[in-house]
Amino acid sequence: MAGRIRDDDIALVRERTRIDEVISQYVTLRPAGAGSLKGLCPFHDEKSPSFNVRPQIGYAHCFGCGVGGDAIWFIQEIEGLSFVEAMERLAARAGIQLRYADGAAPDRRQPGTRARLIEAHKAAAEFYAEQLHTSPDAGQGRSFLAERGFDREAAEQFGVGFAPRGPLALLSHLRARGFSDEELNTAGLVASGARGHYDRFRGRLVWPIRELSGDVVGFGARRLFEDDRIEAKYLNTPETPIYHKSQLLYGVDLARREIARRSQAVVVEGYTDVMACHLAGVPTAVATCGTAFGEDHARVLRRLLLDHEQFRGEVIFTFDGDEAGQRAAMRAFEGDQQFVSQTYVAVEQSGLDPCDLRLKHGDAAVRDLVARRVPLYRFVLGNILTRYDLDRADGRVDALRATAPLVGSVRDKAKVGAYARELAGMLGMEIEEVRAEVRRAMNASANGGAGQPGRGSAPVRAAEVSQPARVPATPLPDPADPRLWVERELFKLVIQSPTLVGPEFDALDDDDFTHPAYAALRQSVAAAGGAGTSAGGDAWVSAVGDRTPDDGLRSLVTALAVEPLRAAGGPDARYADSLLARVRELSVSRLIADVKSRLQRTNPVDQTDAYNKMFGELVALEQHRRALRERAVGGLA
Structure with missing residues (x-):
């Protein structure tokens, strides 16, 4: 095939490419134990990180949407590249000169690519x-x-x-x-x-x-x-x-590392504001590109912030103090539900934007602007209250009715009470009266407010609706099913450390596994040459994945490649031997149950020879099971 990259060069690129370094350009990764890293999936919207990366194996897998693969797969998906284009990018990154099977690189001059x-x-x-x-x-x-x-x-x-x-x-x-x-x-x-x-x-x-x-x-x-x-x-x-302007943030390429390191993103309004912030010592500044800040922009920042319940950062919006800035603040508040991070507003009272502020008062003034941020909800409430005459009783009541739904819609319900108390102080009203109105607003929203703008779950995109989900040919096992944990743990070893299970795993049969997906995966391992022939690594994972019959099983392979093992301190030969013994023990237990069932249906008088033969078989199986149990308990205790 013209332009086909030589296999040994593909292997070399895989060997010299650290998948965690590639993915961390797009997703902030945090340690997740047992050598794993975890972040928010870039391929679907999620509130808790389920995108797992195993640098030792060279694979990533999302346990939320089921996608996964190696560094080449990731670059293809995230950048929309062909296999060859992804290979060329990673090769350039690793300083590798690719060679092609026919001696010539494929034509890169086709318009539109x-x-x-x-x-x-x-x-x-x-x-x-x-x-x-x-x-x-x-x-x-x-x-x-x-x-x-x-x-x-x-x-x-x-x-x-x-x-x-x-x-x-x-x-x-x-x-x-x-x-x-x-x-x-x-x-x-x-x-x-x-x-x-x-x-x-x-x-x-x-x-x-x-x-x-x-x-x-x-x-x-x-x-x-x-x-x-x-x-x-x-x-x-x-x-x-x-x-695609709705997905792009100016300056994000310069700010992404600092956003991840500081767990902070500053959203400004213009290109010169980004420049001024970075030069003044606020290197987390980004700006939208000719459009309002929206859901797709939020998704980009959430991935960089690793924005989730256990690790909260902060998103700081800078707005002008004029009416347009206040409208922008309201739009940001309506989209606040997209973040787990606390959202703030930094507004210069004189109306200066970061660029003009730096020019007039210096770098320190820009840093101070960000440091003097106030919670977004407080800024929005303050703007709303300016529309009412709080010296009049009816004005205070109208202001309460306008602001109570905003307090009730605060994502962290543990803070609603404190915000209600703060609102009572701003209005000059009794706290119980404010709390009662907030409760009424919350109840009204719960009963019929599913369509409240900016609240609740994000809308489903058209592409997600128009494309039917692919149903795998082989049903996938539940990773949390306690009846299958031994089989799953063994296959994790097969994929991640095949040398530990070696030929003994290869001697197992399909009947040794209770779930059809694991039986099918055993066949894929055999088709890849068997665990006893592999030294492991991403090439082994790819070999097994390439020999799986459907997308569901390929997803299972990548999941097993990145899922942490249960072994304390890492797996060893004893742990592997115990898993193999336990799988065999469970298989023998099923044979024993089958023999007992046949014995119960056999007449010992009329079918003496058959009965005695089965009884002898049962005794031998029981002895074998006891020996396997002793092996298994020794390493899994």
Whole structure:
């Protein structure tokens, strides 16, 4: 096959790629015991982390949605790449030069492919960055940055560039680099009209918008010149195969490590605000890209924060103090249910945004703005109360009715009482009166408020509804079923440490397992060459997975590869021997039950020979079971 990567190079990439380092670019991982790591799954929305990673095995598996695989699988899924594209990315990361079976790499110049669109954006970002310092027209852009306290080093740190005023500057440059007009149009870098294709961004300061991986997928552009025919102050890349504004946060590639380390994310409103925060010592700042903060943005931050009940961080929104800022705060409060982390608001009373605040009062003022954050609920309540005359009795009652539903909707119900007391103080009303109104609001919401905006579970996406769930051909075992724990534990050893079970496992039959999935998996292990022939590792897991007959069993393989073993201090030969003995003991017990049943149906007088033969068989099986039990108890005690 043309372009097929050589098998030994695939094995080398797997060997030199640490799956935890790859996944931690997208998901914050925390230790979960027994060498495992855990985080929030990037492939479905969840409140508690169920995405497990086993670096020793080189595999990951989500026990929530059932997906899993190695580092190559993860990059394919998270970035939407083909196998070859994922291999090339990981090979470049590991410093490996791939070789192809026919001596030639596959064609990467097909328009519309993700790799091609990424290449075009990388070339465009380099072109814009160079133009900022060389183009005669870029003086206005350099002045814009300088007036806001950003020097050349800052511009280079954030990749800021300048789009020349001519309609064909970028187009001509990228044509010379071998890109076609059609693929540049698909990428959103150029637009088309009656006279053909032309640059989408012209005479503007541009900021590259990157994914978590660091790849440029779009741009944000600010108006500089009065004669710009497009009056909008900011333009963004349109929706493309690689640019989805509802899922992108500007600066997240620079902030992701600090967000994970500090368990804090600061959401600002503009590109220059992100720059100002990072330069002032708030490296957790990010901004949306031409759209309001929404559910998909929240999911990105939750994965980086490892936002769950046992490990809470904080999300800090910065809003202007004007009416638009207050509306933004209300939208953020409506989406507050998406976070387990505490949400805050940082508002500068003078109305300055972080960029202007840094310019006027220095870096310390920006850090102080974030430090003086207030809980989001308190900010929202305060804004609502300003609409009412609290000096009048009817005004206080109306204000209570307006704010009680917000207090009752606070996610952490243990805090509702404290918030009600605080609201009573703000209103100047008796605490019992406020508590009664909050209870009424909570009851009304429980009885008919399932559709309250921003509250309750997140809506199901259309893609999740239109695609029917695949039912595996083989039913999967319940991992919590106590009757199956020995079989499951043995298969975890087979997948994770095959050398410990070796040929003795290979001697087992399908009948030694009670669940059809484990019987089928035994066949997959045999088809992969048997546990006695493997030294383990990700290649072994892949070999077993490749020989499983359906998606359900493949999911079981990845689950077993990452699920921690019960052995205290790690498994050893004694523990493996005990599991093997216990599985055999249970199998012999089933044979004993079968022989006893036949004995009960046999007449010892009329069928003496048969009866005596079965009785002798029963005695031998009982002796064998006792010996196996002694073996099993020794290592599982």
